[in-house]
């Protein structure tokens with residue numbers, strides 16, 4: 046355990062005030078204890094010391110002009126964390142809460158997630174503290190162009206390939222790709238999550254949500270169970286949440302909640318997914334308006350949440366799919382879930398459960414799929430988009446979806462068999478972290494001290 050304390054203590058000195066980053070590192074390091082003890086090579090090659098230090102961190106000014114002529118300045122980030130397994134790969138997040146700690150935690154998680162997919166992709170992440178809420182299309186475009194005026198020189202199909210994350214979808218990728226093409230003069234796969242009209246992959250939009258539900262299904266299969274008839278709590282109402290709910294319906298389950306930054310929606314008879322798509326993908330409006338069409342549903346505003354957690358986890362249900370953001374599921378939320386009958390948690394979001402909450406799930410021995418395994422379907426399908434772009438092919442929805450299911454199955458099998466190998470068969474946190482670490486660490490050793 047000493048190396049955990051010394052690593053975190055060192056990070057606190059060299060990278061001060063990055064609590065989300067320390068949280069992500071600590072979770073991984075705790076899992077690695079059994080393998081680090083038995084493999085001196087990892088210590089002599091300073092793998093941990095090198096893994097927690099990004100290969101490159103790019104921070105830049107993003108000035109832009111709003112519709113009224115006012116000048117704004119945001120911060121832009123791209124953290125190129127680890128390229129042992131391939132070009133840096135990971136999304137861009139536009140949200141006012143973005144800072145170096147958030148981007149570093151996401152980039153660090155991405156290294157292991159991408160390793161778990163078995164595909165040749167390294168880990169990176171980027172974004173900005175820009176808040177897209179309430180901004181016109183013109184403002185979004187000017188922001189994206191300004192962001193790209195700096196980022197374009199750092200990315201490319203074989204160096205670093207960004208995609209979407211919170212606040213970044215097909216619209217933003219379009220504006221960024223357009224500016225990239227203008228600045229470089231090259232039409233190439235430097236982004237994933239592109240529109241289907243110009244190089245995007247079928248099923249990429251659906252992949253993260255679908256993948257988290259496939260992962261849940263594989264966890265249930267271990268216990269000869271299925272999702273059929275299960276009542277499910279989902280958080281978030283964005284890209285991941287919407288397509289998790291869609292796949293839940295397709296597999297005979299019923300999503301009964303979702304949420305956004307304004308509050309939680311609960312609909313006992315099942316969420317009206319077509320309406321959610323209209324509100325969120327079409328109107329970019331608040332979930333609160335759902336009640337106008339469904340007076341039998343309830344909307345709980347954020348101000349009315351319990352002090353120790355979030356309303357969305359306080360209903361009776363069989364399964365939970367956190368698909369909004371980090372630390373959105375506390376210890377008290379986890380205890381409420383277990384008390385109310387929940388037997389499965391599959392994380393569509395990155396690091397949605399606090400460490401205390403994870404411990405509640407592991408102690409209760411419910412099926413718990415950590416984000417870096419359960420939500421890897423998004424980035425895996427991004428790699429399938431890269432493969433199609435590089436070979437100038439277009440695969441059908443069914444082809445991509447079949448590959449996605451196979452990848453999610455492989456991730457589950459790898460995490461599960463590694464957990465068994467280390468004597469903790471239910472602990473997919475340990476299984477996923479060790480399996481991913483081995484792949485990255487062994488590649489780093491073979492590539493020398495770089």
Ligand code: NDP
Nearest residue numbers: 210211212253281282283284285305306369370394395423
């Ligand atoms: P979106 O921007 O499409 O949706 C995010 C949703 O979460 C929105 O409903 C948003 O509310 C809500 N939300 C975001 N931040 C907060 C916050 N601080 N408090 C409360 N609610 C919040 O993002 P995605 O669906 O793409 O991403 C969701 C999660 O999934 C993130 O953790 C992301 O890192 C992760 N992820 C995404 C992947 C992808 O392919 N997109 C792949 C793997 C993981 P509102 O509508 O009010 O803004």
Ligand code: 2IT
Nearest residue numbers: 135136208210423424427
């Ligand atoms: O967190 C993630 O894995 C993503 N936001 C998707 C990254 C990608 O490159 O598709």
